[in-house]
Amino acid sequence: MTTPPVRLALIVGGEREQSTSSTIARWFAQEVRTRPEFELDVLYLSDFPLPTSGPSWQPGQAVRDVLATSVPRLTEAEAFVVVTPEYNRSFPAALKNFIDWHLSEWRAKPVGFVLHGGGIGAGLRAVEQLRMVFEDLRSGTVREWVTFHGGATAVEGDRPRDDADAKLAVTALLDELAWWSLALRHGRAALAYPA
Numbered sequence: 001m002t003t004p005p006v007r008l009a010l011i012v013g014g015e016r017e018q019s020t021s022s023t024i025a026r027w028f029a030q031e032v033r034t035r036p037e038f039e040l041d042v043l044y045l046s047d048f049p050l051p052t053s054g055p056s057w058q059p060g061q062a063v064r065d066v067l068a069t070s071v072p073r074l075t076e077a078e079a080f081v082v083v084t085p086e087y088n089r090s091f092p093a094a095l096k097n098f099i100d101w102h103l104s105e106w107r108a109k110p111v112g113f114v115l116h117g118g119g120i121g122a123g124l125r126a127v128e129q130l131r132m133v134f135e136d137l138r139s140g141t142v143r144e145w146v147t148f149h150g151g152a153t154a155v156e157g158d159r160p161r162d163d164a165d166a167k168l169a170v171t172a173l174l175d176e177l178a179w180w181s182l183a184l185r186h187g188r189a190a191l192a193y194p195a
């Protein structure tokens with residue numbers, strides 16, 4: 001019996017106009033599409049205008065309409081990769097807002113990171129903080145990651161300047177993510193998650 005592909009949601013965490021995040025995300029998406037064990041969905045935060053006043057249990061119709069597009073896509077996902085820049089030693093507020101508006105959709109699923117920052121730290125501080133956020137949401141973050149430093153200079157045209165090294169990191173990340181995704185697919189099917 002063939003194993004159905006892992007449904008991977010790529011969340012683009014930077015949403016500035018012509019952002020480095022979107023260039024890196026487009027390149028990463030191309031890399032994922034070379035791997036038949038994944039089925040990719042790409043989510044841009046700008047497509048989900050959710051209030052920054054925080055999640056509400058009784059949202060108005062406009063918010064319900066937005067959630068009606070985000071919730072099914074996150075629910076169907078079996079794994080996530082978040083592309084995030086580092087802003088002031090953390091991750092973007094818009095990304096946290098999007099994460100906070102969802103809850104069980106993240107649970108018992110693996111999360112990987114593609115990170116970038118202006119400094120040599122390459123966004124590591126943003127990701128270490130994101131790991132805590134996802135731990136609270138009962139997701140499992142994976143160790144391997146793809147990192148870029150130098151901000152906009154990390155990319156040249158539509159790809160990373162150091163393509164070869166980045167591709168090796170992508171392979172390691174996707175290999176680890178595939179393992180966790182399949183293990184947790186079976187785990188979720190076999191065992192109820194403790195309430």
Ligand SMILES: Cc1cc2nc3c(=O)[nH]c(=O)nc-3n(C[C@H](O)[C@H](O)[C@H](O)COP(=O)(O)O)c2cc1C
Pocket residue numbers: 014015016018019020021022085086087088089090116117118119120121122123150151152
């Ligand atoms: C408001 C703001 C704060 C930033 N703070 C940091 C930072 O603390 N550390 C860092 O390495 N880079 C920092 N940067 C640089 C960005 O992380 C870097 O240029 C990134 O590639 C920008 O991604 P984007 O175009 O998707 O926003 C900051 C950029 C902005 C706009």
